[in-house]
Amino acid sequence: MDNKQKRTFILFEVAGSTYAAPSQSVQQMHMIEQITPLPNAPEFVDGAVFVRGQVLPAMNLRLRFGFERTANTLRSRLIIVNSGNRTVALIADSAREFLSIPPDEIQPPPPSIAGLSGSYLEGIATVGDRIILIIDIDKIIRTESVASIGERHGEN
Amino acid sequence: MSAEQDLSFQSEFIDDYFAECEEHLSTLRRQLLALDGARAGSNGAGNTSSVTEGLMRSLHSVKGLSAMVGIHEVEQLAHHMEEYVRGITGDGLPFNEDGIDALAAAIETIEKMVESRKAGSITPASEEMLLQFARLSSPAGDSSDVETAIVTVRPGETLWDIQFSPAQERAAIGINVNSVRERLAAIGEILHAAPLIREPGEITFEFLVSTSRRDSEILALESDGLRCTRREAPAAESTEKPRALPPSTGSFVRVEMSRIDDLMRMMGDLVITRGRLGTVVADGRLGDSPIGEINLILERQLREMRESVTRMRLVPVGQIFERMRFVIRSLEREQRKKVRLEISGGDTEIDKMVVERIFDPLLHLIRNSVSHGIESPTDRTASGKAPEAVITLSAKAAADRVHIHIEDDGRGVDRSRVAEKARTLNLLGPDEDLTDDTRLLNVLCSPGFSTRDQADLTSGRGVGLGVVMTTATELGGSFRLHSVDGEGARFELELPLTLMIADALIVNSAGQRFAILQGGVNEVLRVEGQSVKAMESNELIPHRGGALPIRRLSRIFGQAESSAKSFHVVVCGNKGTSAGLAVDRVVGQREIVIRPITDPLLKVRGITGATELGDGRPVLILDVVELTHG
Numbered sequence: 036m037d038n039k040q041k042r043t044f045i046l047f048e049v050a051g052s053t054y055a056a057p058s059q060s061v062q063q064m065h066m067i068e069q070i071t072p073l074p075n076a077p078e079f080v081d082g083a084v085f086v087r088g089q090v091l092p093a094m095n096l097r098l099r100f101g102f103e104r105t106a107n108t109l110r111s112r113l114i115i116v117n118s119g120n121r122t123v124a125l126i127a128d129s130a131r132e133f134l135s136i137p138p139d140e141i142q143p144p145p146p147s148i149a150g151l152s153g154s155y156l157e158g159i160a161t162v163g164d165r166i167i168l169i170i171d172i173d174k175i176i177r178t179e180s181v182a183s184i185g186e187r188h189g190e191n
Numbered sequence: 192m193s194a195e196q197d198l199s200f201q202s203e204f205i206d207d208y209f210a211e212c213e214e215h216l217s218t219l220r221r222q223l224l225a226l227d228g229a230r231a232g233s234n235g236a237g238n239t240s241s242v243t244e245g246l247m248r249s250l251h252s253v254k255g256l257s258a259m260v261g262i263h264e265v266e267q268l269a270h271h272m273e274e275y276v277r278g279i280t281g282d283g284l285p286f287n288e289d290g291i292d293a294l295a296a297a298i299e300t301i302e303k304m305v306e307s308r309k310a311g312s313i314t315p316a317s318e319e320m321l322l323q324f325a326r327l328s329s330p331a332g333d334s335s336d337v338e339t340a341i342v343t344v345r346p347g348e349t350l351w352d353i354q355f356s357p358a359q360e361r362a363a364i365g366i367n368v369n370s371v372r373e374r375l376a377a378i379g380e381i382l383h384a385a386p387l388i389r390e391p392g393e394i395t396f397e398f399l400v401s402t403s404r405r406d407s408e409i410l411a412l413e414s415d416g417l418r419c420t421r422r423e424a425p426a427a428e429s430t431e432k433p434r435a436l437p438p439s440t441g442s443f444v445r446v447e448m449s450r451i452d453d454l455m456r457m458m459g460d461l462v463i464t465r466g467r468l469g470t471v472v473a474d475g476r477l478g479d480s481p482i483g484e485i486n487l488i489l490e491r492q493l494r495e496m497r498e499s500v501t502r503m504r505l506v507p508v509g510q511i512f513e514r515m516r517f518v519i520r521s522l523e524r525e526q527r528k529k530v531r532l533e534i535s536g537g538d539t540e541i542d543k544m545v546v547e548r549i550f551d552p553l554l555h556l557i558r559n560s561v562s563h564g565i566e567s568p569t570d571r572t573a574s575g576k577a578p579e580a581v582i583t584l585s586a587k588a589a590a591d592r593v594h595i596h597i598e599d600d601g602r603g604v605d606r607s608r609v610a611e612k613a614r615t616l617n618l619l620g621p622d623e624d625l626t627d628d629t630r631l632l633n634v635l636c637s638p639g640f641s642t643r644d645q646a647d648l649t650s651g652r653g654v655g656l657g658v659v660m661t662t663a664t665e666l667g668g669s670f671r672l673h674s675v676d677g678e679g680a681r682f683e684l685e686l687p688l689t690l691m692i693a694d695a696l697i698v699n700s701a702g703q704r705f706a707i708l709q710g711g712v713n714e715v716l717r718v719e720g721q722s723v724k725a726m727e728s729n730e731l732i733p734h735r736g737g738a739l740p741i742r743r744l745s746r747i748f749g750q751a752e753s754s755a756k757s758f759h760v761v762v763c764g765n766k767g768t769s770a771g772l773a774v775d776r777v778v779g780q781r782e783i784v785i786r787p788i789t790d791p792l793l794k795v796r797g798i799t800g801a802t803e804l805g806d807g808r809p810v811l812i813l814d815v816v817e818l819t820h821g
Contacts, residue, residue, distance in 0.1 A: 043620035069808040074748030087664040090801040092792035133620030
C-alpha cells in the first residue's frame with residue numbers, strides 16, 4: 036500500500052482560505068450545538084464543550100488566525116483534534132472534505148507568508164489550482180504560544 | 192383500581208411501553224408466520240414447540256407490560272391468546288387455520304388498541320375476539336383467572352412475590368418500573384405483573400417471578416428497595432428439596448441506597464462543622480491545648496468514616512455480569528449461534544452508581560459481540576474454530592480503577608466493511624484505512640455510524656457504540672478496542688471505582704448557569720439592591736449585626752449586569768473572613784458529577800471543574816472562595 040507516502044487530510048475553511056489538518060489527528064467532527072462561555076478565557080477560546088463527556092476548550096480559528104469574529108452558521112463545524120495528550124475542539128467556518136496529498140506536492144511554508152496563521156503552518160500544498168494551507172495542530176493548541184498571543188502571563 | 196391514580200406513573204413509562212409493544216408485535220408476527228409454516232410443513236403440532244414457546248413468551252411479555260401500564264384490554268386479549276397457544280402445545284387443542292387466523296386477527300387488534308392509546312382515541316372492542324379464543328380453547332375450561340392459570344412452577348424453581356414502589360430518589364438513580372422489570376426478567380420468568388394501589392397517591396407494582404436463582408440472589412434485590420417474599424408454590428410436580436437458607440444471612444444487612452446517601456450528606460455536614468472547630472482552634476492559638484489535640488483526632492476519624500461510607504456504596508460487578516447470561520441465551524436462539532459466556536472477577540467491587548450506568552453499555556457490547564463478532568457455527572467450523580464461541584466478561588481492580596473486558600473469539604471487527612461505510616458517511620478519507628484500532632473505534636463510535644442493516648433486530652433502541660464511549664468518558668473512564676482479524680475482538684472499559692459526586696447549588700448569573708459545591712457554602716441570603724453600601728471599591732451588606740463584603744459574579748466575569756431589585760448572595764468562608772458572592776438567583780440544588788477541567792486553555796480563575804445537568808451542555812463549577820477572597 037502507498038498510504039505511507041500519501042497523507043490524508045481533512046479540509047476546512049476559515050475566512051475564505053482552505054486549511055488542512057492531518058486526518059490522523061482528527062478525532063471527529065460535529066455541528067456546533069452549545070458552547071458554554073468561559074469567562075475571562077483567552078479571546079480565541081469561545082468556551083467549553085462536552086464531547087463524549089470530556090470538557091474541551093472550543094477554539095475559534097478565525098480569532099486564532101487573527102481574523103474578525105463572525106457568527107457561527109449551520110455550516111460551522113467543531114473539529115475535535117488530538118495532539119500529545121490534549122484534545123481540543125476547533126471551530127471552523129465549514130469542513131467536509133477529505134483529501135490525500137502526495138508528499139511532493141507539499142512545500143514548507145515560505146518564510147515571507149504574512150498573517151498570524153503563518154506561524155501555525157506545517158506546509159503549503161498546491162492541488163490543481165487550489166492552494167491548501169496545512170496546519171500544525173500542535174502549534175495551534177500549544178499554550179506557550181497562547182500566552183504570547185493573548186498577552187497573558189503565568190499560564191500553565 | 193383507579194386509573195387516575197397511576198396516570199402520572201403511566202406517563203413516565205408509557206413511551207417505553209409503546210416502543211416495547213411495537214417490538215413484541217413485530218416479533219409476534221414473525222413467530223406466527225413461522226408457526227404457520229411449521230404447521231403446513233409437518234401437518235401437526237409435533238415440530239412447532241420451539242415456535243409456540245417463543246410465541247407464548249412474546250404474548251406473555253405483552254400481557255405483563257400492558258398490565259403494568261394499566262391497559263387491561265390488551266392484557267386480557269394477550270392472556271387469552273397465550274392460553275390458547277399453551278393449549279395447542281400442552282393439551283392437544285385443535286390447531287388449524289382458524290387458530291392461526293384468530294391469532295393473526297388478535298395481533299392486529301392489539302396493534303390497533305396500542306395505536307388508539309397512543310393517539311388517545313377510542314379503543315376498538317375485543318369482546319368478540321375474546322369469545323372466539325374462549326371457544327377455541329373451550330376444553331381447557333375456566334382459565335381466565337391469571338393467578339390460577341400461572342401458578343405452576345417448574346421443578347427446581349422458586350416462586351417470589353416481589354413488590355416495588357416507585358420513588359423519586361430511586362428514579363434518580365435509574366431504578367424505575369422498567370428497570371426492575373428488566374432485571375426480574377433476567378433472573379427468572381415474570382408470571383404476573385400488576386400495579387396495586389394501596390393508599391391514594393401511592394402505587395406499588397407487584398410481580399410474581401419464578402426463578403431458579405438462589406434465595407440470596409433474590410433477596411439481594413432488596414437493596415434496591417424491592418420487597419421480596421418467597422411464595423410457597425403448590426408442589427405440583429416439584430421434586431425440589433427444601434433449600435438451605437444462604438449461610439450468609441447473619442452477616443448481611445440490607446440498606447436502602449437513599450439511607451447511604453443521607454449518611455454521605457451528614458458526613459459532609461460533619462466535615463464542615465469540624466472545619467469550624469479547626470478555625471476556632473487556630474484563631475485561639477489552641478493547637479497545643481487538649482482541644483487542639485481532640486480536633487486533630489476528630490479530623491482523622493472523620494476521614495476514616497468517610498472512606499467507610501464510600502465503601503458501602505460498592506457492589507460486586509458480578510451482579511450485572513450474570514444478567515448477561517440471559518441476554519446471550521436469547522440472542523443464541525434468535526441468531527442461531529452457539530455462545531458460552533465465561534465470567535471472571537465477578538466479585539470485583541465498584542460504585543453502585545457506576546454499575547447502574549454501565550449496564551446498558553455492557554448489554555450493547557454483548558449484543559454487538561454476538562451479532563457482529565461471532566460467526567455462525569458452520570462458518571466457525573469452516574475456519575477451524577470450535578462451533579461454540581466463547582465470550583469472556585472479566586473485571587479486575589487496579590488502584591482506584593476497575594477494568595472490565597468483553598472479549599470474544601469471533602471474526603474480529605470487519606475493518607474493510609466499517610471503512611467502506613465510513614467513507615460513504617464521509618468519516619474517512621478515500622485512501623485512509625482502519626488498521627489502527629483507536630481510529631477504528633472512533634469511527635464505530637461516531638454519531639450516525641451504525642451498521643444498521645443487521646443491528647436493528649438486536650441492538651434494540653439504537654444504543655450505539657457511541658453511547659458506550661460517552662458513558663465511559665462521562666464516568667471519567669475510557670473505552671478501548673483491540674481487534675484481530677479472524678481471531679476476535681476485545682472491548683476494554685476502564686472506570687473509576689467511585690464517582691466524584693457532590694451536592695451543589697445551581698445559580699444563574701446573566702442567563703448562564705453555574706454550580707457551586709455546597710460543601711463550602713454557609714448560607715444563602717436574599718438581598719435587596721438598596722441595602723448594599725458601597726465603600727471605596729467594595730460593596731457591603733448588613734449581615735448578622737456586622738457587614739459582609741460581597742462581590743458580584745457578573746462583574747468578575749464581565750457579564751451584563753442585572754437590573755433586578757433583589758439578588759441572592761452565597762456566603763462562604765469562616766467567621767470573620769466570610770464573604771458573599773452575589774448572583775442573580777439560586778435556582779436549585781442537586782447532586783452533580785464533577786468533571787475535572789484539565790486543558791490549560793480552560794484553566795480560568797474561579798472555575799474548578801464542570802458538570803452536566805442532563806442537556807449535554809457543560810455547566811461550570813465555581814470556586815467561591817477563590818472568587819470572593821482572591
